[in-house]
Amino acid sequence: MGALDGIRVLSFNHFLSGPAAAQHLGDIGADVITIEPLTGAFQRNWAVANRFVDDTSVNHITTGRNKRSIAVDLKSPEGIATVKKLIETADVVMENFRPGTLDKLGLREAEMRAVNPRIIIATTTGYGIDGPYAKRPGQDVLLQAMCGLAAHTGSMESGPVAVGSVPIDHHAAALTVAGIIAALFERERTGVARRVDVNMLQAAMDLQGESITAWMNGAEKAGPRGQDGMANWFSPAPYGIYAAKDGHVMISMSTPPQLSGALNLPQLAELSADEGFSKRGEISRLVAAGMATLTTEEAVEKLTEAGVWHEVVRDYDGLLDNPQVDHLQAFTDMPGSQGSTFKMLSHPVRYDGEVPPIRTMPPALGEQTREVLAEAGVDAAEIDRLIEAGIVVQTNKMRS
Numbered sequence: 422m423g424a425l426d427g428i429r430v431l432s433f434n435h436f437l438s439g440p441a442a443a444q445h446l447g448d449i450g451a452d453v454i455t456i457e458p459l460t461g462a463f464q465r466n467w468a469v470a471n472r473f474v475d476d477t478s479v480n481h482i483t484t485g486r487n488k489r490s491i492a493v494d495l496k497s498p499e500g501i502a503t504v505k506k507l508i509e510t511a512d513v514v515m516e517n518f519r520p521g522t523l524d525k526l527g528l529r530e531a532e533m534r535a536v537n538p539r540i541i542i543a544t545t546t547g548y549g550i551d552g553p554y555a556k557r558p559g560q561d562v563l564l565q566a567m568c569g570l571a572a573h574t575g576s577m578e579s580g581p582v583a584v585g586s587v588p589i590d591h592h593a594a595a596l597t598v599a600g601i602i603a604a605l606f607e608r609e610r611t612g613v614a615r616r617v618d619v620n621m622l623q624a625a626m627d628l629q630g631e632s633i634t635a636w637m638n639g640a641e642k643a644g645p646r647g648q649d650g651m652a653n654w655f656s657p658a659p660y661g662i663y664a665a666k667d668g669h670v671m672i673s674m675s676t677p678p679q680l681s682g683a684l685n686l687p688q689l690a691e692l693s694a695d696e697g698f699s700k701r702g703e704i705s706r707l708v709a710a711g712m713a714t715l716t717t718e719e720a721v722e723k724l725t726e727a728g729v730w731h732e733v734v735r736d737y738d739g740l741l742d743n744p745q746v747d748h749l750q751a752f753t754d755m756p757g758s759q760g761s762t763f764k765m766l767s768h769p770v771r772y773d774g775e776v777p778p779i780r781t782m783p784p785a786l787g788e789q790t791r792e793v794l795a796e797a798g799v800d801a802a803e804i805d806r807l808i809e810a811g812i813v814v815q816t817n818k819m820r821s
Contacts, residue, residue, distance in 0.1 A: 423450020423777060428605065429512040430502075431456055432488070437561075438588065438621065439517030439545050440484035441594035446513075446601065447487030448768040450775045454511075454793055456504060457488045459814055461786045475757035477783060482763050485783025491794070492814035493786030499812045501527045506748055506797045508536045513601055517545040520555045530616065543617040545597050550618055561587040561620045567684040568625035569645070573632060577648045593624035599634045649702040650709045657697030658704035662734055668717035669734040672724070677704055683727035684711030758782075787814035 428451045432443040440462070440671050447453035455462065464485075468478035491507075495499040505528075508514060514533060516523055523529070533540055544550060549558015555561075565571040570589075575582030600617035608614050612728065624639055626633060635655055645655045652661035652671075659672045659680060672680075677692035688708050696724075697704065717733055723730040740746050753767045753776075768777045790813050795806050807813045 424772070425449050425451035425602075425605075428452065428513065429511045429583060430454065430515060430601075431507055431511045432684070433514070433516035433518065433523065434545075436478065436515065436590075437464065437484065438590040438593040438597070439461065439515060440464055441591060442488060442543075442545065442601075443515055444484050445594065445598045447699060447780075447797065449770075449772075450777075451513075453488040454507065455485075455488050455784075456495075456507070456787070457490060457764065459492050459494050461492070465786060472726035474763060475759040475761045475765070481783045482765060484764065486779050487781055488784060489789035489793060490565070490784040491786055491790045492816070494812050495526050498527075499810070501796070503537050503656045503799070503807065503813065504528065504715075505533075506799060507793065508533055508540060510797055511537065511540060512605065513541045513543060515543045515545075515597070517600070519559075520546055520550045526673055530534055534614075539612075539614050539736050541606065541608060541614050541617065543601050543604070543619070544599055545593055545619045545621070548622050549618060549620040554622075561589045561621070564589045564621050568622060568629070569633070570625055572627060572631070573653065575646050576650075577644050577646045578703070583645070588628060589621050589625045592628050593619055593621045595625070596624055626712045647701075647711070649705040650704050651701055652694070657694065658701040659708040663712040664711050665710050665715050665720045667702075670712065670717060670720050671732045672708065673730040673732075675729040675731075679729050680704075680711070683723045683729055684708060684715075686711050717743050742803045753783060755777060755779060761820055785816045787816045789813040
């Protein structure tokens, strides 16, 4: 059982943000049907780090659960006619192609609404459905460069730095989910079926709402990044990653007097909280010198005793030993098709304390083509004909 039980979603999504959004909807009960080309969606055939487990792309593992797959020749009139049969039974159509792609295939908004006036159409693009940048490639690291995220990450001494993951894709996915649920709620109250448009550019800006708003409203700044070890340009010192003898520790939101005792820095004892802003560089340099004399274990002990907010800097392997991650059941292990274990991030929201279950593993390409078409009213003989003609593909074994 889930919040979206009975809601059918058709997902034309590829790569990451769109498939991730569709997976969130599937996690909370929606019947998500991925409509893929005959060769499979991009995320099925390509993997970050070129990593496949049991012939399954880690990108498909990331975004493919709790979905069904139908493979259709989207360039053929019969394929589009088949898709329109599915639209008749759906509540939501999702896509994250470049603007105009579905129009070229014969699936313009007006055509879909003629088939099903209650359909909600959700589009996730790089820069919006129109405008001077609409046709540009919407890729996470490019957006990091455009929106200021890269310029505001790193240090003034070393230059801008790209974030080492793809936060914009994931935030765009979350905004798409929120928009679709809002549209479904409005439709049930008013009968109006909206179009939902999310773009990665505004998702990237929304990720930085606090700092962009401060910058645009005249906050004092020496540059877009922190100096002297500071993690950013707008926080009071100390605020950043400081090297110990055998590792690194993040220090956050602490007053100079707190650090004075913890790190044996008498120079900080009389400084006020306001001077945490006005003397950022001086304070941060002193903290860096004090931390350099300690091991990570010694630093943690002293910072904890002084009430200083801190955390040891760890990589992803540290998540496996994190007791809170374990308590939250933030990972779910599931068997792959050939005996390997798929380690997945669990759905990140709890409902009455429970994590939604994984109902289905990432499907093979076209694994549910027959059942989906039968549910749409296509008879068995016609399904056989479509398969024989190569208009659709039915696969019964997990691959890619």
